[in-house]
Amino acid sequence: MIIQIGDVLVSSEILTEHFCCDLSxxxxxxxxxxxxxxxxxxxxxxxxxxxxDEVRHQLSVPAQxxxxxxxxxxxxxxxxxxxxxxxxxxxxFTYYQDITLHSEDNEKGEGTSTKNxxxxxxxxxxxAFERAFREGKTKWCKPISCALYPIRESKLSNGLTAIxxxxxxxxxxxxxxxxxxxxKIYQFLKDPLIKRFxxxxxxxxxxxxxxxxx
Numbered sequence: 001m002i003i004q005i006g007d008v009l010v011s012s013e014i015l016t017e018h019f020c021c022d023l024s025x026x027x028x029x030x031x032x033x034x035x036x037x038x039x040x041x042x043x044x045x046x047x048x049x050x051x052x053d054e055v056r057h058q059l060s061v062p063a064q065x066x067x068x069x070x071x072x073x074x075x076x077x078x079x080x081x082x083x084x085x086x087x088x089x090x091x092x093f094t095y096y097q098d099i100t101l102h103s104e105d106n107e108k109g110e111g112t113s114t115k116n117x118x119x120x121x122x123x124x125x126x127x128a129f130e131r132a133f134r135e136g137k138t139k140w141c142k143p144i145s146c147a148l149y150p151i152r153e154s155k156l157s158n159g160l161t162a163i164x165x166x167x168x169x170x171x172x173x174x175x176x177x178x179x180x181x182x183x184k185i186y187q188f189l190k191d192p193l194i195k196r197f198x199x200x201x202x203x204x205x206x207x208x209x210x211x212x213x214x
Contacts, residue, residue: 005204008197009156013165015209018178019150019185024101025173028125030149031094033170036076037083038091039145045081047140048072048093048129054137055093055128063092083143093128093142147192150174150185184209 001012031038040048049072056064063086072092076082084092101119133141145153152166165185178188186193186205194202 003208004160005208006197006201007160008201009160009162010205010208011162011164012212014151014163014185015205015212017165017175017185018183019165019171019174020178020181020183020188021171022173022177023099023124024119024121026170027121027123028094029170030168031091031125031127031146032089033168035088036080037073037085038143039080039082040073040143041081044143045073048083051129051132051138051140054132058095058128058131059092060086060090060095062086063090063094066092090125091127094125095128095131096123096125098122099124099126144192144196148189148196151189151193153196 003010003012003015052067052072059067066084066086070084073081073083086092099121101121127142127146129138129140129142132138141147148163150166150168150171151163153161153163156162178184186209190202193205
């Protein structure tokens with residue numbers, strides 16, 4: 001089912017399907033797997049080039065060589081501008097690091113118990129631009145296509161925008177975690193959806209979600 005909110009056509013799966021990234025399981029595989037880089041806009045290309053010097057030192061030597069040879073982006077087989085990749089896999093703006101995840105494990109039964117746990121994830125694939133943003137070194141975080149995943153956006157010939165749920169086997173643990181936490185896609189992606197389409201639009205999306213659930 002397709003729902004129209006403003007000038008955006010929304011697949012109802014975004015409102016009904018469960019999803020919550022489980023970095024401890026996937027280790028950032030969406031930045032590695034696939035046959036093309038992350039889709040970007042002209043404005044995002046400008047931001048990447050403007051902030052490149054802030055992240056260059058974190059990039060691998062092969063990534064820096066790719067950027068030197070072809071730039072930070074290229075046109076994929078569909079003519080869409082995407083970030084450059086290394087050896088047909090990694091986005092050039094990835095780096096690898098062990099990280100500690102702080103999680104809250106809630107078990108609900110007849111009573112409710114809450115257990116806080118820390119977990120170290122080895123060799124996790126992360127975004128150099130997001131790191132620079134979180135450290136206050138840049139005012140730009142990363143492409144909106146990355147922030148919105150597993151939602152994918154496309155422009156239609158009639159001027160409308162369409163957003164759909166992209167299913168990928170590497171995200172199966174995110175689906176499991178989403179079910180466990182009872183988190184739907186639109187709830188998990190609240191902040192990037194507001195950033196992309198605005199607060200009023202997101203509030204209308206929540207109303208639509210409630211109507212579907214009734």
